[in-house]
Amino acid sequence: MTTYEPELIELDGELVDVLSERGLGDGLPVVEPTPERVEAMLEHADGDADEVLFTLQPRAGIVTRRVVAINAVLAGCEPAVFPVVLSALRALAHPAMNIRGVNATTQLVAPMVIVHGDIARTAGFNAGTGCFGPGNRANATVGRAVRLVMLHVAGATPGLGDAATHGQPAKYTFCAAENLDESPWEGYAHSRGVDAPSAVTVHCGEGPHNVHDAEADGDPRLILGKIASAMTSLGSNNAPISQGEIFVILGPEHAASLAQRALTRRDVQSYLFDHARLPAEEFRRHFEELAWAPWMKLVDDDHPLPMTAEADNIRVLVAGGPGKHSLVVPSWGMTRSVTIRVEG
Amino acid sequence: MSGDLNLEPARQVMAADGIGLSLIELRGADAHLLLSVIDADCAECVLPRHMLEPVVLDLLRPANPDLRAVHIVDPRESPEPDPTPAT
Amino acid sequence: MTMIYLPDSAPGPEMSALSASPPSLAGARIAVLDNGKPNAGVAMVRAANTLASRTGATVSLVTKKGPQGQSANAAEPMARDIFERLTDEADLVITGAADCGSCTAYSVQDAIELERAGIPAVVMTTTMFEPITTTLSANFGLADTRRLVMPHPIGGTDEATLHQWADAATDQLISLFTTGA
Numbered sequence: 001m002t003t004y005e006p007e008l009i010e011l012d013g014e015l016v017d018v019l020s021e022r023g024l025g026d027g028l029p030v031v032e033p034t035p036e037r038v039e040a041m042l043e044h045a046d047g048d049a050d051e052v053l054f055t056l057q058p059r060a061g062i063v064t065r066r067v068v069a070i071n072a073v074l075a076g077c078e079p080a081v082f083p084v085v086l087s088a089l090r091a092l093a094h095p096a097m098n099i100r101g102v103n104a105t106t107q108l109v110a111p112m113v114i115v116h117g118d119i120a121r122t123a124g125f126n127a128g129t130g131c132f133g134p135g136n137r138a139n140a141t142v143g144r145a146v147r148l149v150m151l152h153v154a155g156a157t158p159g160l161g162d163a164a165t166h167g168q169p170a171k172y173t174f175c176a177a178e179n180l181d182e183s184p185w186e187g188y189a190h191s192r193g194v195d196a197p198s199a200v201t202v203h204c205g206e207g208p209h210n211v212h213d214a215e216a217d218g219d220p221r222l223i224l225g226k227i228a229s230a231m232t233s234l235g236s237n238n239a240p241i242s243q244g245e246i247f248v249i250l251g252p253e254h255a256a257s258l259a260q261r262a263l264t265r266r267d268v269q270s271y272l273f274d275h276a277r278l279p280a281e282e283f284r285r286h287f288e289e290l291a292w293a294p295w296m297k298l299v300d301d302d303h304p305l306p307m308t309a310e311a312d313n314i315r316v317l318v319a320g321g322p323g324k325h326s327l328v329v330p331s332w333g334m335t336r337s338v339t340i341r342v343e344g
Numbered sequence: 345m346s347g348d349l350n351l352e353p354a355r356q357v358m359a360a361d362g363i364g365l366s367l368i369e370l371r372g373a374d375a376h377l378l379l380s381v382i383d384a385d386c387a388e389c390v391l392p393r394h395m396l397e398p399v400v401l402d403l404l405r406p407a408n409p410d411l412r413a414v415h416i417v418d419p420r421e422s423p424e425p426d427p428t429p430a431t
Numbered sequence: 432m433t434m435i436y437l438p439d440s441a442p443g444p445e446m447s448a449l450s451a452s453p454p455s456l457a458g459a460r461i462a463v464l465d466n467g468k469p470n471a472g473v474a475m476v477r478a479a480n481t482l483a484s485r486t487g488a489t490v491s492l493v494t495k496k497g498p499q500g501q502s503a504n505a506a507e508p509m510a511r512d513i514f515e516r517l518t519d520e521a522d523l524v525i526t527g528a529a530d531c532g533s534c535t536a537y538s539v540q541d542a543i544e545l546e547r548a549g550i551p552a553v554v555m556t557t558t559m560f561e562p563i564t565t566t567l568s569a570n571f572g573l574a575d576t577r578r579l580v581m582p583h584p585i586g587g588t589d590e591a592t593l594h595q596w597a598d599a600a601t602d603q604l605i606s607l608f609t610t611g612a
Contacts, residue, residue: 002398002569003413006440011433024439033436050412052569055443062443070436095448152439360559360583361532388506389531395567396532402566 003050004062006070008035024152026144026172033073041069044082046344054093057100059155063089065344068145071152075145080123081138083344084200085145088113091202091338092146098335102204103156106163107237109332110170111150112203112247113143114317116189119198119342120177127177129321132208143173170207176319182252183318184259189339191265196341203247203315203337206236208327218257223326224271230328231276231307231314239278240287241333242296242309248272249327251320265316273311277304291333349375349411354403361389365400365416373412375404379419393418444572449611450549453522456482456608460491462521464513464552466505466538467495469586470593471528475555477597478579479525482604492520496541505534509541518548523608527555528585535563536571543573552576553607557583577607 011018015032019025031037042049042065049066056063065086072085092099092111102109115125126136133140155161164171180187189199211230213223231238231246238244248268250258258268281301283290290297293309308314315337320327331337349370358365362383368376377400381390391399393416401414453459461479465472472493479490494517497503498510509517517524524545529535538554545552554576556564561580568576581596582588588596606612 002566003401004440004443005413007437008434009437011435015435019438022437022439024437032433033438035434035436038436052443055446055572057445060442060445062440064440066436067438067440070438074438093446148438357559357562360530388504389533391532391536391563395536395570398570399532399563399566403562 002052003048004052004064004067005050006064006067023157026147026151028172030074031076033070037073038066038069041072041077041079041082042066044079044344045069045086054090056089056093056149056154058104058161059153061153061155063093063149063153067153068149071148072141072145075141075148076137077141077145078123078137081142083198083342084113084115084119084123084142086344087200087340087342088142088146088202089149091200091340094338096336097202097204097338099154101334102332103150103154103162105332106165107332108164108166108168108171108206109204110168110174110207111146112170112205112329113146113175114188114201114203114319115142115175115177116180116187116200117196117198117342125177127179127181127319131176131179131319131321133173139175139177140173143175146175147171147173168207174207178317179252179319182255184255185265185318188315188317192339194339194341198342199339200342201337201339203245203329203331204335205247205329205331208249208329211326211328212324213254214324218253218260220258220261220263220271223254223257224268225275227326227328228272228276231272231330232278233330234278234282234286236330237333238307238330239283240290241331242292243313243336244308244331244333245313245315245337246308246331247315247317247329247337249320249329250316250318251323251325252318253322253324254326255318268316269311269314272314273306273308276307279303280305349404350407351404353407354400357403358400363390368417373410374415375411375413376415376417378417381419393421444570447543447547447573449573449575449577450546450551452551452609452611454609455486456523456605457487459486459488459522460520461488461523461525462492462494462517463490464509464517464524464526464541465493465495466527466534467502468505468528468530468534470588471555471585473590474581474585474593474597475525475527477594478555478600478604481598481601485601486605488523492516505531506537508537508544514544517545518550521550524550524552525555525579525604526552529554529556529564530560530583530585532563535560536567539564539567539571539576542576543568543571546573546576551608553579553604555579555581557581557585559583575611577611579604579607
């Protein structure tokens with residue numbers, strides 16, 4: 001086993017200043033990662049604290065459980081959420097995620113972390129009202145810990161390893177729990193073949209786009225029609241890159257309206273695939289380079305093309321509280337989401 | 345780390361490379377070892393120290409589960425210059 | 432006095448994964464990359480030939496690691512022109528022998544470079560050096576290198592015995608190329 005030990009220093013001054021001088025931190029106050037706090041975090045780890053697990057690009061910084069625990073303490077995490085932070089980072093290190101591209105791009109992409117199952121409940125995550133913020137400590141700090149590791153380990157420092165033109169608020173934190181209690185369908189992780197009591201999904205894309213449909217009767221055609229409209233943007237990277245997924249996070253009321261009309265998750269995917277479309281000619285006019293599936297290149301200019309190559313790329317889950325809103329989260333494009341079991 | 349260090353698992357493999365390992369001292373869970381070249385015919389077979397240390401650690405860990413790190417004193421490396429200025 | 436951990440970590444080796452394993456070896460071109468250790472070529476050439484006769488693959492190249500295929504120190508990476516030849520003339524490579532410390536390091540390094548170039552590469556090591564091959568694979572960024580473990584030692588063992596060992600290892604070699612394990 002290869003091991004790595006992070007550096008221990010004597011704190012001289014305010015930690016936020018010490019970090020700033022070293023080009024570290026996210027600009028917000030932090031919690032001092034003392035050995036005692038880090039050990040308390042590692043109580044929720046399974047395995048050697050200093051075992052090299054993987055590296056994160058573009059800087060190829062080494063990730064060990066201790067390195068993750070340090071950043072989790074810094075972010076203000078309580079120890080019970082540690083396995084979620086570690087598992088989210090494992091997902092980000094998966095080759096399919098293309099973390100090098102995700103971190104380095106000029107687009108404002110941020111990892112979105114969705115927590116599924118038992119740990120969402122036991123560690124105090126919010127799946128309901130305000131799940132994407134603000135106010136819930138688990139949601140806020142897990143998202144922040146992931147970002148701090150991107151900054152400190154992966155080297156995604158704005159202007160250096162991260163060229164995002166504007167950045168975005170979701171680059172501070174972007175984490176919520178799936179609302180399994182109010183989902184009419186099978187849990188998202190199970191639907192992706194991850195059969196575990198607790199799981200985490202990471203999807204790299206834009207911030208959430210709101211879709212508000214408050215029409216009477218909860219007509220699925222109106223709800224899904226508006227969602228399709230929000231999905232159909234030439235400014236999103238899904239337009240020129242057909243392998244990209246599009247996450248649709250249905251509020252419970254919208255989900256209930258759809259399920260009451262006997263729509264399954266697959267029905268929702270199919271309807272959106274069929275309706276979130278633009279004429280091929282419009283894509284061709286706007287983009288010189290199109291990273292499209294071969295079948296899409298064959299169609300005539302007037303053929304309405306979907307925003308992604310296949311219906312299963314439209315990923316549907318339920319989160320949030322009362323209210324007639326849903327969210328669309330487009331992809332950065334050259335990345336695939338990863339869903340894995342939560343393990344320490 | 346309590347108890348003696350069992351060096352045998354590493355000794356056997358290192359002997360196949362013509363080198364010997366002996367314990368200088370055990371400081372907490374860190375083992376400080378001395379490398380000696382036994383079989384000069386294959387001096388270049390031996391890994392450089394920075395590669396050898398993690399290899400020896402992995403060889404020793406099954407028999408010494410509390411071992412944290414291995415530090416090797418390698419006579420092939422030049423000793424550090426004496427920082428004391430000559431008078 | 433408050434002690435704190437710094438949250439950044441040192442850069443490590445770039446992590447790689449095995450290249451895609453072909454489901455069948457029929458028609459595949461196998462190269463032998465010989466680091467010149469005693470009997471390395473004898474064992475690997477036999478293993479490659481036996482595999483070829485079993486699967487319909489062909490042995491396309493047998494070469495030493497040095498420039499223009501000359502002998503080279505086993506404690507060095509393969510020459511650049513040899514790497515180019517392998518990527519042009521081979522679909523699979525078997526390399527070794529990883530039966531000493533530094534030749535293991537460089538056999539593993541060569542195998543990882545080939546895997547990164549999309550060529551499945553098996554490292555021939557021995558029981559004595561398997562642990563070192565495993566540690567160095569992880570240290571160099573590809574923990575799951577394809578490793579063919581032969582009895583120890585290869586150097587100093589007679590040819591007939593080496594041929595027996597190589598033939599007995601054919602099933603394992605096929606599995607390493609086609610599944611990675």
